[in-house]
Amino acid sequence: MDRILIRGGNRLSGRLPISGAKNAALTLMPCALLTEEPLTLRNLPRLADVDGFGHLLNQLGVSTMVEGSRPDEFGRVMTLKAGRLTSTVAPYDIVRKMRASILVLGPLVGRAGEATVSLPGGCAIGNRPIDLHLKAMEALGAEIELAAGYVKAMAPGGRLPGGRVSFPIVSVGATENALMAAVLAKGPSVIENAAREPEIVDLCNCLVAMGASISGIGTETIEIEGRDRLHGATYRVMPDRIEAGSYACAAAITGGSLDLVGVAAADMRATTAALIDAGVTIEEHADFLRVTATNGLSPLTLSTAPFPGFATDMQAQFMAMLCMADGASVLTETIFENRYMHVPELARMGADIQVRGRTAVVRGVDKMIGAPVMATDLRASMSLILAGLAAEGETQVQRVYHLDRGYERLEEKLSAVGADIERVSDG
Ligand code: UD1
Numbered sequence: 001m002d003r004i005l006i007r008g009g010n011r012l013s014g015r016l017p018i019s020g021a022k023n024a025a026l027t028l029m030p031c032a033l034l035t036e037e038p039l040t041l042r043n044l045p046r047l048a049d050v051d052g053f054g055h056l057l058n059q060l061g062v063s064t065m066v067e068g069s070r071p072d073e074f075g076r077v078m079t080l081k082a083g084r085l086t087s088t089v090a091p092y093d094i095v096r097k098m099r100a101s102i103l104v105l106g107p108l109v110g111r112a113g114e115a116t117v118s119l120p121g122g123c124a125i126g127n128r129p130i131d132l133h134l135k136a137m138e139a140l141g142a143e144i145e146l147a148a149g150y151v152k153a154m155a156p157g158g159r160l161p162g163g164r165v166s167f168p169i170v171s172v173g174a175t176e177n178a179l180m181a182a183v184l185a186k187g188p189s190v191i192e193n194a195a196r197e198p199e200i201v202d203l204c205n206c207l208v209a210m211g212a213s214i215s216g217i218g219t220e221t222i223e224i225e226g227r228d229r230l231h232g233a234t235y236r237v238m239p240d241r242i243e244a245g246s247y248a249c250a251a252a253i254t255g256g257s258l259d260l261v262g263v264a265a266a267d268m269r270a271t272t273a274a275l276i277d278a279g280v281t282i283e284e285h286a287d288f289l290r291v292t293a294t295n296g297l298s299p300l301t302l303s304t305a306p307f308p309g310f311a312t313d314m315q316a317q318f319m320a321m322l323c324m325a326d327g328a329s330v331l332t333e334t335i336f337e338n339r340y341m342h343v344p345e346l347a348r349m350g351a352d353i354q355v356r357g358r359t360a361v362v363r364g365v366d367k368m369i370g371a372p373v374m375a376t377d378l379r380a381s382m383s384l385i386l387a388g389l390a391a392e393g394e395t396q397v398q399r400v401y402h403l404d405r406g407y408e409r410l411e412e413k414l415s416a417v418g419a420d421i422e423r424v425s426d427g
Contacts (some may be wrong), residue, residue: 002400004411006388007420008370012256014417015288018244018263019045019074019408020237023313024199026100027176028206028237029053032062032080033107034184035210037232040079044237048404052098054078059094060104061086074408081232085112092118092149102130105153106177109142110184113158116150128336132167132174139165140181140189162187162226170195170306175222176203183212185226194222197307198267202238209233239264242313243407245271246382248291249317250414252280253324253390257292258417265289270310274302274318278325299327299364304335316342316383323351324390325364332359342380345373349387349395367392374398378406385410389419 020043029050032039044050054064061084067077088108095101095118108115120130134144134151141161142153162185165178175195180203182189194200196218204217210233213225244263251258252275265272265284272282275291279298283290300322304312312335322329323346333339340360343353348371352363370393375381381402388395397403400423403410411421 001398002423002425004385004397004400004403005422005424006370006385006395006397008368008388008391008393008395010254010389010418010420012251012254012258012389012414012417012419015259015261016247016413016417017074017261018239018247019043021045021199021202021240021242022047022049022406023172023242024202024238025050026053027103027199027203028235029057029080030103030107030180031203031206031210032057033060033082033085033104034111034180035230035232036081036083038079038081039210039232040077040234042077042234042236043075044078045240045408046074046076047406047408048401049098049100049406052094053100056090056094056098056101056104057082059087059091060108088112088115090115090117095120099128100173102133102173103176103180105133105137106179106181109137109153109155109160110181113155113160114153116152118150132169132171133177136165136167136174136178137181139163140178140185142181160185162189162224165189165191167191167193169193172197172200175200179203179207179214179222179224182224183207183214183227183230185224187226189224189226191222191224192220194220195306196220198238198241198264206233206235209235238267241268241271242311242379244268244289245311245314246317246386246407247413248272248275248280248289249321249386250389251291252278252293252297253321253386255293256418257290259285259288259290261288263289270308271314274300274310278321297321297325297364299325299329299362301330303332306335312336312339313379315339316379317386319343319353319360319362320346320383320386322362323353323365323368323387325362327364329362329364330359331362334358341376342383345375345380345384346387348373349391351387369393370395372396372398375402378402382407389414
């Protein structure tokens with residue numbers, strides 16, 4: 001198994017390219033299920049999760065073709081074509097490894113009138129049920145059956161009538177599934193209390209490019225007129241605001257300066273506002289965001305919230321950064337329970353963090369010390385990379401497969417801006 005080795009203490013500086021967004025990619029790829037014509041996605045990040053999702057789509061009869069991307073380029077172009085669906089089943093083996101597999105539910109029911117998806121089971125960052133996805137399918141007219149660890153959704157007569165989906169809490173994935181099911185429904189649909197994340201806007205824009213009729217994009221009430229069919233399209237995946245935010249924290253924690261190239265600054269205002277509060281300078285340029293930290297870091301009080309609030313996917317990275325702030329910070333996680341698994345690992349590197357329920361108090365320390373560490377999820381692993389960049393001595397981050405799910409060529413991007421970081425393979 002690979003490990004990442006970091007010798008900390010280098011200030012980062014230079015240009016760092018931002019890849020296409022993982023979470024957008026994972027909801028744009030299943031859009032290919034909605035039409036027999038090809039969907040070409042540009043700027044897809046090269047990530048294990050994208051490969052995994054491609055594999056799942058292949059099992060459903062979707063062909064995937066990757067076009068000429070050179071090994072030294074970031075991103076790639078993939079053409080997905082679902083001429084004829086050969087299966088409507090997302091099996092346990094794939095779903096248990098990649099929770100985002102649930103995102104085939106909506107488009108399969110929309111196009112084929114049925115879908116059978118394994119229940120995802122336990123997840124490292126909490127319980128993460130799928131009840132809202134199922135309620136959304138029901139509200140659009142599907143019948144739901146649960147048996148033998150699988151959920152089957154069926155549209156009576158083979159096509160959903162459409163309907164009113166009213167979410168009791170904001171869910172990104174359930175909003176995405178509802179949208180992808182509703183675009184091919186017989187009648188109109190409304191989604192109330194919809195998620196407003198930029199990845200939802202990206203999904204809507206792609207669906208519109210495929211011929212869908214959607215209004216209220218980016219608001220909490222989305223209206224959809226069902227269409228008889230959608231057509232193919234070429235669509236560019238939005239930049240990854242979480243990857244960009246993570247590298248902004250890397251600049252901050254090392255007292256460095258990074259130009260994050262290709263970001264969409266408007267999608268990450270909560271992150272940049274928090275960095276500014278911590279004393280970091282942010283300059284918006286036409287095609288890059290300059291993040292500079294020179295005067296030490298101030299402590300923060302932050303609470304995660306659905307967009308436009310502070311993203312739960314940035315919580316772990318900010319926690320690592322605030323370990324080096326001058327004073328005590330208070331972080332509250334409101335989206336997922338059990339999303340503090342990085343805390344004991346950061347503590348092994350010298351962090352002073354106390355967790356009570358959903359709140360963590362982070363007292364800044366003068367220095368962190370490198371150590372062998374491991375994390376159980378993607379963003380938690382990134383927080384350990386950040387701590388390693390600032391720590392004295394050597395940090396070994398194990399279970400690199402978590403990072404490979406969501407950060408395209410992390411060690412290459414970081415070493416190009418001055419980090420002493422390498423991947424070592426045990427075998
Ligand atoms: C997506 C993102 C993830 C991010 C999260 C919140 C992808 C692939 N993943 O995850 O990186 O951290 O949004 O921004 O895009 N919930 C239920 N029932 C459901 C669905 C969700 O109770 O059926 C709860 C969850 O447990 C959680 C909250 O709703 O407490 C929000 O989760 P949700 O927005 O659905 O997250 P994901 O779509 O899974």
